[in-house]
Amino acid sequence: MKILLISDSVVEHIYSSSISERMKDIDFVISCGDVPNYYLEFIVTMLNKPLFYVRGNHCTEGIYNESGLKSNLPEGCINIDQKVVEYKNVIIMGLEGSMRYSGGECQYTETQMSHKINRLKPKLYLNKLFKKRYIDILVTHAPPYKIHDQEDICHRGFKSFNNFIEKFNPKYLVHGHIHVYGTKNNWITEVNGTKIINAYGYKVIEI
C-alpha cells in the first residue's frame, strides 16, 4: 500500500497536472497541516483518493467561498483530528495543532494534548482487542519532544506523543511543522519500532 504524505509547503512536483499519472498507484493521502486548502482540494480532485488531514497552527484563517460563506475547511477532504479511522485495513489517528505559544486556534498545552489523547483511548483498547493492534499511523502536525523538534515554544514537540509511542507503539508517526532543507537524512527517526517521519514537502511511504 502506498501513501502520499504532504505537509507545510506547496510543492511544484505535486501541484502539477501530471500528478494523476505519476501518482496513480497511491492508495490514499495524508496531510500533516499548514498547507492551503486549494492545495488539498487540488490533490484530492486529481488523485480521486481519500485525503486524511490534520490542521497545523497556520490553518486557521477563514476564506470566503463562491457562496460568500466563510470556510476554513478543505472540501472533499477528511479531518481526522481527535478521531480514529480505518481505511483499507490501516488504522489512522489524528492530532492537530502545535504547542500553545500565542493563544491562537490549533494551539494546545501539553495537558490539553494529553486530554485529547485520553479521549481516544477507549477506541484504541477496542482495536487492540479486536484487531490485535492499537493503531498503525498517528498523524500529527507537531513532532514528539526532542525528536525532529526545536527549542522555541512554537516548534517544541509534545511529550504526550513520546508517551503515546511508548505505550501504543504505532508503526508510524507522521508529522509536519518543522521545515527541513537540503539532502540531510534528518526526516526519519525510529523509536521503539515506530518510524517517526517528518512529511515536510512530500514523501511517499509504502506499508
Ligand SMILES: [Zn+2]
Ligand atoms: Zn506549523
